[in-house]
């Protein structure tokens with residue numbers, strides 16, 4: 001029998017793009033309106049960004065890549081760690097989670113997933129700012145015109161040892177994949193939000209939830225204090241571990257200028273870490 005795998009990958013590609021398009025249009029309208037009133041850095045509208053094509057390609061490539069690799073790793077993990085190999089047993093194993101964590105109410109599993117994944121990603125993010133790993137993460141920091149559409153610009157190695165790896169660990173630990181119904185849309189919206197060109201700090205809530213100003217400080221050049229604000233969602237990690245930075249009465253400016261040799265198109269960026 002001929003393999004149906006190529007057909008399945010094409011179908012998955014179609015399904016993912018079908019899902020991503022309406023979300024993208026909604027985000028584009030929302031952030032265009034918000035930026036009109038509350039821009040952090042006046043400069044250019046996101047649709048006039050010089051590297052718009054690069055960001056759009058990442059925007060669609062990353063969800064497809066993430067989905068295929070996540071499924072692959074979950075299947076591999078179940079085989080290696082739990083000795084589960086046939087398709088039916090695999091589905092039963094992951095369908096509603098397994099073990100003690102899966103007995104918690106779904107909302108509690110979702111909260112646990114958000115907090116645990118954010119804690120792990122904080123440390124992975126710090127690792128990616130260290131010498132041997134920076135070349136992969138530098139791609140994310142190469143956006144000079146930072147906006148919501150820049151949120152997906154990540155090298156695959158960064159994704160693998162970042163969000164994808166952490167998702168796989170938590171699902172293998174037993175949390176139900178059904179939490180993704182809430183966590184997925186929240187993460188998509190929130191990661192676009194923190195990259196958006198907005199002057200929002202959310203007042204006292206700046207300690208509770210990562211904001212555009214919080215994350216834009218992270219994207220500033222090193223001499224401006226770029227090595228701060230590593231948390232993706234909850235700034236509590238930066239407060240606890242001494243990397244929090246939100247200068248009062250100032251807005252961040254000047255992004256992605258530490259690495260001047262990074263190509264501006266995606267193929268060059270994917271090859272960049274291996275050419276050094």
Ligand SMILES: [Zn+2]
Pocket residue numbers: 125129137141218
């Ligand atoms: Zn970073």
Ligand SMILES: [Zn+2]
Pocket residue numbers: 140195215219
């Ligand atoms: Zn970022």
